Structures are given as C-alpha cells and as structure tokens.
Amino acid sequence: MKKLLLTTILAIGLFFRSFADEGMWLPLLLGQQVYNDMVKKGLKLTKDQLYNINKASLKDAIIIFGGGCTGEIVSAEGLIFTNHHCGYDAIASASTMDKNYLRDGFYARNKGEEIPTNLSVQFLLRIEDVTKEVMDSLKGLSGADRLKKQAEVLAAINKRMSDATQNIETRVSSLFKGNQFLAFVYQRYTDIRLVGTPPESVGKFGGDTDNWEWPRHTGDFSVFRVYSNPEGKPAKYTDANIPLKPKCFLPVSLKPLKDGDFSMIWGYPGGTNRYESSYGIKLATDINNPTLVKLRDARLKYMFEEMKKDPAIKLKLASDYAGIANYWKFYDGETKQLLKYDVYGQKKLFEEKFNSWAKGKAEYETIFAEWGKAYDNWKPYAKHRMYINEGIAGSGLLSFAASMLQLEAALVKPGTPMADAKKAAEAVDKQRAAFLEEENATSDQNIVAAVTRMFYEDVVKEQHPLGFYGGLKEKFGPLDDEATYKKYAADMFKNTMIFNDAKWKAFVANPDANTLQTDPAFAHASAFFTNYTSKYMSLFQQFTAKNAEYGRLYLKGIMEMDPVKSKMMYPDATFTMRVSYGNVKSYRRRDAVFYDYVTTSKGLLEKYKAGDYEFDLPANQIELLKKKDFGQYMDPTRKDLVIGFITTNDITGGNSGSPVINNRGELIGLAFDGNYEALSHKLAFDKDLNRTICVDIRYVLWCIDKLGGGSNIIKELKLMK
Numbered sequence: 001m002k003k004l005l006l007t008t009i010l011a012i013g014l015f016f017r018s019f020a021d022e023g024m025w026l027p028l029l030l031g032q033q034v035y036n037d038m039v040k041k042g043l044k045l046t047k048d049q050l051y052n053i054n055k056a057s058l059k060d061a062i063i064i065f066g067g068g069c070t071g072e073i074v075s076a077e078g079l080i081f082t083n084h085h086c087g088y089d090a091i092a093s094a095s096t097m098d099k100n101y102l103r104d105g106f107y108a109r110n111k112g113e114e115i116p117t118n119l120s121v122q123f124l125l126r127i128e129d130v131t132k133e134v135m136d137s138l139k140g141l142s143g144a145d146r147l148k149k150q151a152e153v154l155a156a157i158n159k160r161m162s163d164a165t166q167n168i169e170t171r172v173s174s175l176f177k178g179n180q181f182l183a184f185v186y187q188r189y190t191d192i193r194l195v196g197t198p199p200e201s202v203g204k205f206g207g208d209t210d211n212w213e214w215p216r217h218t219g220d221f222s223v224f225r226v227y228s229n230p231e232g233k234p235a236k237y238t239d240a241n242i243p244l245k246p247k248c249f250l251p252v253s254l255k256p257l258k259d260g261d262f263s264m265i266w267g268y269p270g271g272t273n274r275y276e277s278s279y280g281i282k283l284a285t286d287i288n289n290p291t292l293v294k295l296r297d298a299r300l301k302y303m304f305e306e307m308k309k310d311p312a313i314k315l316k317l318a319s320d321y322a323g324i325a326n327y328w329k330f331y332d333g334e335t336k337q338l339l340k341y342d343v344y345g346q347k348k349l350f351e352e353k354f355n356s357w358a359k360g361k362a363e364y365e366t367i368f369a370e371w372g373k374a375y376d377n378w379k380p381y382a383k384h385r386m387y388i389n390e391g392i393a394g395s396g397l398l399s400f401a402a403s404m405l406q407l408e409a410a411l412v413k414p415g416t417p418m419a420d421a422k423k424a425a426e427a428v429d430k431q432r433a434a435f436l437e438e439e440n441a442t443s444d445q446n447i448v449a450a451v452t453r454m455f456y457e458d459v460v461k462e463q464h465p466l467g468f469y470g471g472l473k474e475k476f477g478p479l480d481d482e483a484t485y486k487k488y489a490a491d492m493f494k495n496t497m498i499f500n501d502a503k504w505k506a507f508v509a510n511p512d513a514n515t516l517q518t519d520p521a522f523a524h525a526s527a528f529f530t531n532y533t534s535k536y537m538s539l540f541q542q543f544t545a546k547n548a549e550y551g552r553l554y555l556k557g558i559m560e561m562d563p564v565k566s567k568m569m570y571p572d573a574t575f576t577m578r579v580s581y582g583n584v585k586s587y588r589r590r591d592a593v594f595y596d597y598v599t600t601s602k603g604l605l606e607k608y609k610a611g612d613y614e615f616d617l618p619a620n621q622i623e624l625l626k627k628k629d630f631g632q633y634m635d636p637t638r639k640d641l642v643i644g645f646i647t648t649n650d651i652t653g654g655n656s657g658s659p660v661i662n663n664r665g666e667l668i669g670l671a672f673d674g675n676y677e678a679l680s681h682k683l684a685f686d687k688d689l690n691r692t693i694c695v696d697i698r699y700v701l702w703c704i705d706k707l708g709g710g711s712n713i714i715k716e717l718k719l720m721k
Contacts, residue, residue, distance in 0.1 A: 021582030021648035022685040023570040024269050026175075026182070027051035027059055028127040030579070031567065038581050042262030042663040049665065050579070053126045058665055059577060060248035062266045063226075064122040064186070065657055066090075068575070070267030071121060071224070072659040074252060074667060075716040078244035079195065080121070080224040081700070082657030083672045084203030085326075087222035089319040090117040091197050097312060105199035105618075107223075107710035114193035114225060116237050121226055122169070122186040124577050130157055130172060134181040144545040150178070161185060167234040175571035177275060178552040179559070184576050189226050189244065191237045196223035196710055198703045199618050200318075206607070207614030208325050212333060212676045214595055216693050217604040217643045220672040221700045223713060250659055251718040252697055253666035256635050256642075259597050261584040262663040263647040265671050265692065269573035270654030272682045275555050277368075278347035279375040280547075281338060281683060283382060289335040291386040291458070295451065296328035299394050302446035308613070317440055327653075333679030343684045354554070357561050364557040371550040378543035381536045384463050391451040392528045396444050397498065400435040401525035404428055404516065408526070411513040425511040432498065441493055448524075449489035453482065455528075463536070465527040496521035575654050582648035587691060589677060598696070600640040601625045621707055631706055632721075633698040643699045645669060646691040652682055660694045666720050669694035 025034055027050055035047055051059045065071030069086035073079065084091075088102075094115045095102045108114045137153045138146055154172040161170035167188045172181055197203065202219040210216055228244040229235035273280065303321050307314040338344070351368060358364035393399045407424045410416050456469055456479055469479055476491070477484035497503035497519050507515050516522055559566035586597040605625055609615040628634075630641045647660065651671055660669040673693040678686040701717075704710040 021580070021690070022650050022687060024272070024573050024578035024580050024650055024652075025570050026127070027266075027577060027579050028129075028182070033568065038264075041581060041583065043264070043581070044663045045665050056247040058248065058250075058266065058661075059124060060246065061250050062124070062577065062659065064124075064268050064575075065224075066119050066121075068270060068654055069656045070654065070658040072266075072657075072667065073226075073246045073249040075249055075718075076245065077716060078226040078228075078246055079249075079713070079716055080192075080226060081659070081667075081670060082222055082224065083670060084197060084200075084220045084222045085322060085672070086657045087119075087194070087197060087224065088203075088322060090119050090194060090224075091222065092315060092319050093118070094194055095315060097315070100311075100315065101194075101197060102200050102315060102318065103311070105197055105202070105708060106194070107196040107704060107708040107713065108194075109710070109712060111225075111243070114195050117192050117194055117224070119192040119224070120188050120190045121192055122188045125168070125185045125187055127577075128161075128183045128185070129181075130183045131181045133157065134172070143549050144542070147545055147548060150174070154181070157183060173574045173576045175574065176559075176569070177555045177572075178548065179556050180571065182576070187234060189228060189234045191227035191235060191241050193225050193227065194222075195225050196704060196708065196713060198222075198708065201616045201618060202621070202703060202707075204322075205604070205615065205617065208329065209614050211326065211329050212673060212679060214646055214675045214691060214693055215599045215603060215644070216673065217599050217607055218672070218695065219643070219699060219703050220695050221670055221703070223704070249718075250661065250665070250667040251720050252701070253662055253664075253668050253720045254632060254698060254701075255662075255666075255668075255720065256637050257584050257598065257645055257668065257696075259584060259586050262581070263584055263649055263668070264579060264581045264661040264663075265647070265649040265651055265655065265658050266577070266579050266661065267651070267655040267658030267671070268575050269578055269652045270575045272573040272652050274572055274683065274685065275551070275558075276347070276683050277371060277551070277554065278344050278351055279371060281344045281347055283375065283379065284683070285335050285338050285344070287379070287382045288386055289331045291383050292390050293328055293332045293335075294458075295387070295390040295394060295454070296324050298450045298454065299447050300325055300328060302443040302450070303440070305446075306440055306443040313440055316438065317443070320438070330653075330679055333676050334682065337678065337680035337686070338683065341680065341684070341686070343680060346684075354557065354561065358557060361557075364553060367550050367553055367557070371546070371554075374543055374546040374550065378539060380460075381463070381539055384459050384532065384536060385540060387451075387455050387459055388528065388532050391455060392525065394451065395448050396435060396439045397441075397493070397496070397521050398448060398525045398528075400431065401496075401498065401519075401521040402529050403431060404522055405526060405529060407511070408513060408516055408522075411511060411516065421511050422508075425508045429504075429508045432504065435498075441499065445489045445493045446486075448492065449482075449485040452488065452524075453485040463531075465531040468527045492520040492524060573652050573654065580650040582650070584645055585648050585691070587646075587689060589689070595646070598635075598638070598645045599643045600635075600638060601630075601643060602640055604643055618707070624706055629706060630702065633702040633706075635698070641699060641702055642696045645694050645696055646675070647694060648690060649692045650681070650685060650690065651692050655692075660692075664720075667697050669697050670700065 049057055051057050061073045063071045065082045065086055069082055071080045071082035074081050092102050134153050141149055157172050158170045161183055162168055170183050170185045172183045174181055198219050205218045226244045227241040230242055235241055303317050307317050407428050410424050411421055472488055473479050476488045497507055498521055584597050588594050607615050608617050635642045655671050658671040659667050660671055662668050671692050671694050675691040678690040705714050
C-alpha cells in the first residue's frame with residue numbers, strides 16, 4: 001500500500017509541482033505563490049527587480065548567446081560571461097596553428113586586442129500574451145489543418161511585431177502544447193568580440209569522461225563583449241562602434257558558498273517535454289534514444305581516431321566532435337534513468353486517472369485510444385528516420401551531396417533555362433567550399449562505411465532503398481562482410497567529383513543531370529533521402545500532426561481536471577527566458593555515497609594527468625595551485641580555491657552559460673551541465689537527485705587574473721566581498 005501511494009504521488013508530480021525545486025518559470029507570469037516560495041527560500045529581490053519592461057531589471061542582463069546558449073552582462077561596458085563550450089566554435093574559428101587560442105587560451109589586454117566574431121546576441125525587450133488572437137483564428141480546426149493555420153498566424157504576428165531597421169525580432173512561442181501563446185520581442189546585436197578564453201585543457205577539463213558527471217573540475221567559461229554604434233543601437237562591426245552601455249549588469253560575488261544557500265538560474269532552456277505521454281516515453285527508450293546513441297558512437301569513434309593523430313585535425317573537428325559527444329552521452333543516460341525510475345509506469349498510472357475522469361466527456365474520452373493508434377502506425381518507421389537524421393546525414397560528404405537534390409530537380413525539370421541551372425550550380429559551389437573547409441575525408445569515409453552497414457543490418461529490408469544493397473553486393477562483395485563496406489566507401493571518396501577540383505569546376509561550368517546522378521556520393525545520398533521522403537516522410541508528418549493534437553487536448557484536459565493545481569504548472573522549455581530557483585546542495589548518489597556541494601583545487605590536482613587528452617593542465621596552473629596562490633579568490637572556510645558547485649535548480653540544454661545568482665542578485669557561477677543520475681530531466685524531473693553543475697565564479701576570475709594575466713578584465717567588474 002505504501003509503495004502504491006508513493007507511485008501515485010510520483011505520477012501526479014509529473015504534472016503538478018509540489019515545491020521541490022522543479023520548474024522553469026516565465027518571469028512575466030511569475031505568480032505570487034511561486035514568488036512567495038522564492039522569498040521563503042531566501043530571495044531578497046522584489047518582483048520588479050526581477051522583471052520589469054518599463055525600467056531596468058535583472059532580465060535585462062540575461063541574453064541569448066549565439067544560436068543556442070545563454071550569456072550574462074557583467075559590466076557597464078557590455079562584457080559577457082558564458083560557457084567555454086558556448087564560445088567554442090568562435091574560439092576555434094579565431095585560432096590558427098600559429099595562434100592557437102583554443103589550445104593556449106587568450107585574454108585581450110585592451111579593447112584593441114579583442115577579436116571580431118560571427119556571433120550575435122539577443123536582448124529580450126518584452127513579452128506579450130497573444131493567446132486570444134491565435135486561438136480565435138484556430139476555432140473549429142484540428143490536426144494538420146490546425147497546425148498549418150497556427151504556423152501562418154504565428155508568422156503574421158512575428159512579422160507585425162518585428163522591425164528589421166532596429167534589429168527587432170519577434171518569435172511567438174507555443175506553450176502548454178498549444179494552449180497558450182506568448183510573443184517574445186528581442187533586439188539582436190551582431191558586433192560581438194572575443195575578450196578571453198582559458199586554454200581548452202581548462203575549459204574542457206575532464207573531457208567526455210567527466211561530461212554529465214559530478215564531482216567536476218571544469219573551467220567552463222569564456223568572455224566576450226557586445227558593441228553598438230555611438231547611439232547604443234545595433235550595428236555591424238566597425239572600428240567606430242563602442243562597448244554597449246547595458247540597462248543592467250550583474251555584480252559578482254566573492255563571498256563563500258554554504259550548503260543550502262539560495263540560488264537562481266536565469267536563461268534560455270532549449271526544450272523539455274515533461275508532459276509527454278507514456279507512448280512517447282516508450283518510443284524514446286525502445287527505439288529513438290538507443291539508435292541515436294549507437295550511430296553517434298560510430299561517428300565519434302572514427303573522428304577521435306583522426307583527432308588523436310594530428311593537432312590540425314583536432315582543431316578542425318573539435319567543435320563538431322564536442323557537439324556530437326555531448327548528446328551522445330545525454331541520451332544514453334536519459335534512457336537508463338527513465339527505465340530505472342519507471343517513468344513509463346508513472347505516466348501510465350496518471351493516464352489511467354485521467355481516463356477515469358474523461359469518461360463521458362466527448363472532447364477527451366477517446367484521446368488515448370486514438371493516440372495509441374497513431375504511435376502504432378508510426379513505430380515501424382521510427383528507426384528508419386533516426387538512421388536518416390543521425391546516420392546518413394551524419395556524414396559530412398553525404399549531407400553535402402544531399403543538399404544538391406534541389407539542383408538535380410532543376411536540371412531534370414523540362415524547360416529550365418541554362419542560366420538558372422548555372423546559378424543553382426554556383427550556389428552549390430559556394431556550399432562546397434564551406435564543406436571542404438570543415439571536412440576530414442579519412443574519418444568521414446569510415447563513418448560512411450560503418451553507417452551503410454548498420455542501416456543494412458538494423459533497418460528492416462522492406463524499407464531499404466530499392467536495389468541499393470543488391471548493386472553494392474554485386475560490385476563490392478558480401479553484405480555481411482565489413483570489408484565490403486570499406487571498399488565501397490573508399491571507391492565513393494576516390495571517385496566523387498566533390499573532392500576533384502577539375503571535375504567539379506567542369507560540372508559547375510556546364511551542369512547536367514547525368515553527371516550529377518552518376519556521381520557515387522550523390523547517388524548514395526539520393527538513394528537514401530529519396531527513399532525516405534517519397535515513402536515515409538508523409539507518415540511522419542501525419543504522426544506529428546496527430547501527436548500534437550492529442551498532446552494539446554490531453555494537457556487542456558489535465559488543467560480542467562484540477563484547475564487549482566493547474567495554476568502551479570509551468571510550461572515546457574521552448575528556448576524562451578525562464579527562471580528556476582533552488583539551493584546550493586550536497587546529495588547522496590546512492591547508499592553510502594555522499595557528494596559534497598563544492599569541488600576544490602585539491603581535487604583538480606588529484607585528477608591531473610600530464611599529457612593526457614582529457615586531464616592535462618597548463619604547467620603554470622599546476623605551479624600556482626601547488627603554491628596555493630589563490631589571491632582574493634580563496635574560499636576562507638576551505639582555505640582552498642573552489643572550482644565548481646552544484647545546485648538543485650531545474651535546467652536543460654540552452655541554459656549553458658546561464659548565470660547562477662544568489663539571493664541578492666549577485667553572480668556566483670555559470671551553469672554548464674547536469675548530473676548523470678538525473679539525465680531524464682527533459683522528460684521527468686527527479687526532485688531528489690537532480691543537480692545543476694556550475695563553475696564557481698571565483699575560479700573563473702582566478703583563471704582570468706592569476707592564470708591568464710587579464711587583470712584589466714577584473715577591474716571592469718563590480719566585485720562584492
């Protein structure tokens with residue numbers, strides 16, 4: 001009976017928050033009950049200090065950094081802190097073998113030394129509720145028709161509320177699975193310059209081994225600056241631009257942390273699906289996640305083999321490798337946690353309760369019967385789709401070759417003027433230049449061989465491209481032999497015109513369908529992508545429409561089922577500004593295993609391995625730490641330099657680089673990871689084991705000042721002692 005009661009509480013907790021530290025709250029809609037709970041936990045700021053559109057508030061210091069991270073403004077001159085892995089691509093792009101900032105680190109000693117980048121940042125100006133306008137336009141519609149109309153209405157609102165002359169962009173976000181719509185209005189700044197970065201051995205210390213793990217000793221930070229024109233408006237890079245004068249910036253705390261201290265995290269969590277059905281959980285654990293992990297494992301294996309051989313190759317592949325590896329481990333951990341805690345069973349239990357309530361209610365009583373049919377109809381093709389996205393498109397060569405399908409369509413269309421064909425070929429020629437700059441043919445060739453074989457073995461033969469594997473067998477050997485696929489891939493890479501400058505130049509000058517269609521790389525990409533798009537893409541589109549419709553109705557019904565508790569529901573993350581709150585807090589991973597809430601330089605030195613790919617450190621850092629040269633950044637209670645800490649805050653991807661803020665609105669660290677024991681957090685929050693891993697701001701400042709000599713950067717900050 002006790003076990004049943006616990007399971008029921010867990011199931012209900014999947015939808016109705018019970019004041020754990022769960023919740024990514026919209027600052028605009030921060031209800032009084034939630035705010036009161038924040039105050040109870042220790043918050044000293046008013047609601048207006050958190051979010052206000054008429055005067056400066058904390059939200060003005062929080063930015064979208066690049067395409068998928070968070071950053072924060074930390075000085076009156078537009079200085080930005082974010083994660084090292086968020087700035088990774090910009091750092092790698094600025095690096096050369098002679099000036100390898102990725103390997104050696106870099107700190108501008110003055111603004112003239114700051115390095116221009118291709119990054120942009122976005123400031124949130126305001127949030128507007130447009131639910132009524134959207135809902136009024138969707139009356140009487142359902143399924144695919146509703147989704148089509150919704151997309152049109154949202155696009156119209158986005159256009160109406162944007163202003164290209166001011167770099168103002170609006171994006172309406174669908175919340176609660178289409179039951180609420182908010183318009184987020186941003187202003188984009190495009191002159192972003194690299195100010196500082198630690199060496200990669202600091203910024204990625206622990207590598208893939210420590211990824212998603214605690215204890216952690218990673219200095220995951222980088223420093224940038226946003227520039228404007230002299231009037232404070234967005235402007236393209238020019239020497240006449242000046243550092244932006246922000247509406248608000250975060251002071252930086254040097255105070256020691258205590259177990260239980262209040263913590264807030266602001267930022268842009270990318271995506272969660274906490275209101276997923278049991279059907280979705282089952283599809284993730286049985287098919288989608290294991291397939292993704294298996295395919296990424298193969299890609300990482302062959303990339304890593306080449307990266308170890310040559311520093312230049314490592315520099316070229318570093319950014320892609322890091323991105324692939326990050327979510328390879330995430331989805332492996334997510335599957336294990338979902339199964340371990342029987343999230344599927346918890347969802348089923350809540351759905352049974354919902355179905356009992358829904359009896360006799362026409363809008364809701366058949367949802368799950370119809371929803372189950374939709375999943376049953378799609379499930380046989382789910383693995384195929386994963387193989388297209390993570391396997392075939394996981395090869396750089398095949399992905400580029402597939403981009404030429406539109407060119408092929410133009411070449412075979414009767415009456416296409418040669419001038420139009422040449423124009424399309426020239427556009428592809430520009431894409432080829434970018435592809436070649438990033439391509440490592442040796443690792444990619446091995447990836448193509450491995451993925452082609454894996455598709456043959458894992459995807460049911462009825463779904464194979466017609467005649468493809470028969471032709472491969474006839475020319476290269478038996479289909480159960482690894483050597484066959486290696487010979488096939490070698491032949492493709494040797495004979496494709498994509499790697500042959502003379503053949504490619506001739507094709508671009510006189511593009512024709514036969515030359516393109518007989519190219520081995522294009523033929524391969526075309527076979528797989530055309531097979532999928534012509535036979536299975538429509539099935540996925542039908543499934544997506546039905547899944548969205550039933551998900552919307554289910555959540556609408558849940559909120560009707562318990563209107564009081566529904567007020568404590570938070571929307572899934574949608575890469576829109578959110579605030580979560582909790583505490584700095586130690587935890588017990590399992591029986592007899594206790595994890596402290598901070599890590600220190602003592603542990604960093606214990607992990608250090610000279611010359612190791614993941615655990616090496618700069619020689620001067622070892623010297624400084626052994627001498628205990630911590631300066632003003634030493635933690636007085638531990639007589640050591642604190643490296644990282646953990647909190648109970650609720651975050652997900654997109655929160656990388658988010659500021660961790662104390663009860664007085666001061667910066668105490670940067671969020672950069674979650675812990676392995678709670679990697680189910682996109683689908684289910686674990687109130688006991690969930691922890692956010694953060695780099696302590698004192699370690700960040702120590703690296704800038706003591707390790708990097710960037711005292712000029714420290715002088716910009718407002719330090720709170």
